[in-house]
Amino acid sequence: MVISQEAIGAGKPAVLRRRGPVLERAILEAALDQLSTVGWGGLTMEGIAARAQTGKAAVYRRWPSKHALVVDALCSALPDVGDMPDLGSLREDLLFLVLRMRESMYSQGGLAIRSVLDECDHSAAEPFIDLIVRGVIEPGKRLILEVIRRGIARGEVRADATGDIVADVVPALMMYRAKLGGRDICEGDLIEVVDQVMMPLLRS
Amino acid sequence: MVISQEAIGAGKPAVLRRRGPVLERAILEAALDQLSTVGWGGLTMEGIAARAQTGKAAVYRRWPSKHALVVDALCSALPDVGDMPDLGSLREDLLFLVLRMRESMYSQGGLAIRSVLDECDHSAAEPFIDLIVRGVIEPGKRLILEVIRRGIARGEVRADATGDIVADVVPALMMYRAKLGGRDICEGDLIEVVDQVMMPLLRS
Numbered sequence: 162m163v164i165s166q167e168a169i170g171a172g173k174p175a176v177l178r179r180r181g182p183v184l185e186r187a188i189l190e191a192a193l194d195q196l197s198t199v200g201w202g203g204l205t206m207e208g209i210a211a212r213a214q215t216g217k218a219a220v221y222r223r224w225p226s227k228h229a230l231v232v233d234a235l236c237s238a239l240p241d242v243g244d245m246p247d248l249g250s251l252r253e254d255l256l257f258l259v260l261r262m263r264e265s266m267y268s269q270g271g272l273a274i275r276s277v278l279d280e281c282d283h284s285a286a287e288p289f290i291d292l293i294v295r296g297v298i299e300p301g302k303r304l305i306l307e308v309i310r311r312g313i314a315r316g317e318v319r320a321d322a323t324g325d326i327v328a329d330v331v332p333a334l335m336m337y338r339a340k341l342g343g344r345d346i347c348e349g350d351l352i353e354v355v356d357q358v359m360m361p362l363l364r365s
Numbered sequence: 366m367v368i369s370q371e372a373i374g375a376g377k378p379a380v381l382r383r384r385g386p387v388l389e390r391a392i393l394e395a396a397l398d399q400l401s402t403v404g405w406g407g408l409t410m411e412g413i414a415a416r417a418q419t420g421k422a423a424v425y426r427r428w429p430s431k432h433a434l435v436v437d438a439l440c441s442a443l444p445d446v447g448d449m450p451d452l453g454s455l456r457e458d459l460l461f462l463v464l465r466m467r468e469s470m471y472s473q474g475g476l477a478i479r480s481v482l483d484e485c486d487h488s489a490a491e492p493f494i495d496l497i498v499r500g501v502i503e504p505g506k507r508l509i510l511e512v513i514r515r516g517i518a519r520g521e522v523r524a525d526a527t528g529d530i531v532a533d534v535v536p537a538l539m540m541y542r543a544k545l546g547g548r549d550i551c552e553g554d555l556i557e558v559v560d561q562v563m564m565p566l567l568r569s
Contacts, residue, residue, distance in 0.1 A: 202406075278544065279483075285406075294545060319565070326557045330534065333541035337533055340482065340540070341498060353530040361523070362566040 179215075187213045188220055192234035196273035201280040204231070231277065232288055238270030239296040245304050251312040255359050258308055259331060259351040262301060266335065266346070271297075275339070302328045312363060319365040330358060383419075391417045392424055396438035400477035408435070435481065436492055442474030443500040449508050455516040459563050462512055463535060463555040466505060470539065470550070475501075479543070506532045516567060523569040534562060 179187060191213035195204050206227060210217045224230035242265055248254050265271045274297060277289045305328045312318030334354050338346055383391060395417035399408050410431060414421045428434035446469055452458050469475045478501060481493045509532045516522030538558050542550055 290545060290547065298545060324557065324561045326538065326561050329538060329541055330562060333537040334530065334533060336541055337537035341494060341502060343494065353528065357528045357530050358534060358566065361526070362562065
């Protein structure tokens, strides 16, 4: 049996012997897993090492701090909002969009991001917020603006509904309900967002 | 000079000798002050005692935990959204409302509430969320619905714009922008919320 230096350090036999990218991937996965379960507050380099079945030294050799590791973990798991198929009507496009956004919110990367946003105070969250805005918020906003542009072209949406604040309404309502609603966002919530808010807000 | 037992415990002469409600008020004020400055994460019973110029024992005698103390501190400082004067038009009413809500957000109580919401993970935030919903969110929602009802009576607002989700749009956008905007909410943001979102959303 091969015993790695790190495992000796931790006083346990190595279950897995991995190197380079394979071990790095396992550490990043462990960080995401810990973020979604124990949250930012409960996250420790020890916990991540244990979850990745490696030693703490192996983690610190690659990332000097919890912050640096979490930035890389979030980068590796940014939910991909993908492209918007044209479903032929504003309402169908909006329903597709909100379902896609809810999927992203509850993906492993989405849960990790919300854990960081929910728990970090402002100064601690700064390096993450920039990453989240560029990696998730902006791509989501581009999809919404694409749906709005198509609606304008079809004559379904008023021509001046292209402001940034209009594109913020869907993610803002989803974040607000997830934070204060005391339960997960259900399909009924999404249909309310579309039929009671976005359709009347956008109609021409 | 009178030296209190608590001050002897802390190894320092008492600067102030207060009892009962006066001391309690000072401790609650100190907790709010610490929440707005060092945040939930940085808040300690020691820090609160020091800020209130009393001993840690005096704090623990009244509140068994940081959680219990913060619940009482938030209760004591819930921003009062007050009543809505009728300004004669939907736009004027909405502008008044969003200015009032921003004032609440940046009051001492509002900053303390946001600190708790921003930093606590879900399980830690539970006892606070109920308090915040009943003490701040629901009163704010009543004001918005009052503005909408008046607008319907004036014929400015469509009759079916009375859903809960419609009343969530303003606070959701304010929370979202405060969290992800990287700066304080300014009057320009409020005017955008009114003119680009609420006016088109509500118009009859």
